Amino acid sequence: MIDRTLVIVKPDGVYRSLTGKIITSLEDAGLKMIAAKMVSPDADLAGRHYVADEKWLQSVGEKAISSYKEKGVSVTESPREIGMRIRQYLLDYFTSGPVLAMVFEGNEAVFITRKILGPTEPRKADPSTIRGKYSSDSYDLADMAKRAVKNLVHMSEDRDTAKNEIALWFMEKEISSYKRTDEDMMYR
Ligand code: GDP
Numbered sequence: 001m002i003d004r005t006l007v008i009v010k011p012d013g014v015y016r017s018l019t020g021k022i023i024t025s026l027e028d029a030g031l032k033m034i035a036a037k038m039v040s041p042d043a044d045l046a047g048r049h050y051v052a053d054e055k056w057l058q059s060v061g062e063k064a065i066s067s068y069k070e071k072g073v074s075v076t077e078s079p080r081e082i083g084m085r086i087r088q089y090l091l092d093y094f095t096s097g098p099v100l101a102m103v104f105e106g107n108e109a110v111f112i113t114r115k116i117l118g119p120t121e122p123r124k125a126d127p128s129t130i131r132g133k134y135s136s137d138s139y140d141l142a143d144m145a146k147r148a149v150k151n152l153v154h155m156s157e158d159r160d161t162a163k164n165e166i167a168l169w170f171m172e173k174e175i176s177s178y179k180r181t182d183e184d185m186m187y188r
């Protein structure tokens, strides 16, 4: 099923000149870029992008606790408190410089994009993914430095989130409709 997703090259990806490689990795898999702009997000935009959603705060906090436990580190904070702390790191990260926001469209765009860009922690991401190939960052290093994991990109989690995120970053008139020359070859 053809769907759309939001991809953002975070400030570390822009500063490290990885935007071209990231775009190419998605275009090579058949995804079509239908919107793009460089923005330096302010606190308001960053806050609306990383909404303090209870489910997300809880799951990020729980995931952090299990990675601390793996390392034998004891934890006294609740998952929500840790989630709130990580969200603040993220807001600082997102407002620290320019980002490149894009919309990609194609078969299973949300799923394919997450597969190509890789899982959250670069240390564990497969080297064939953008996060695994261009970063080695880990939760513990980031937490020790009191910053977000520098994993180069953001991509929407699922179709519904993608719809909301695209509407937050782009007006309808900023999204283009066109046909890739290889579309018939890929989809028919
Ligand atoms: P994503 O969808 O793979 O980007 O991951 P999440 O939505 O779970 O988290 C959003 C972002 O928060 C990640 O991309 C990281 O930059 C950052 N992050 C997530 N978990 C942690 C953590 O345990 N510690 C720190 N410092 N940052 C984290």
Ligand code: MG
Binding pocket: 155, 156, 157
């Ligand atoms: Mg996410």
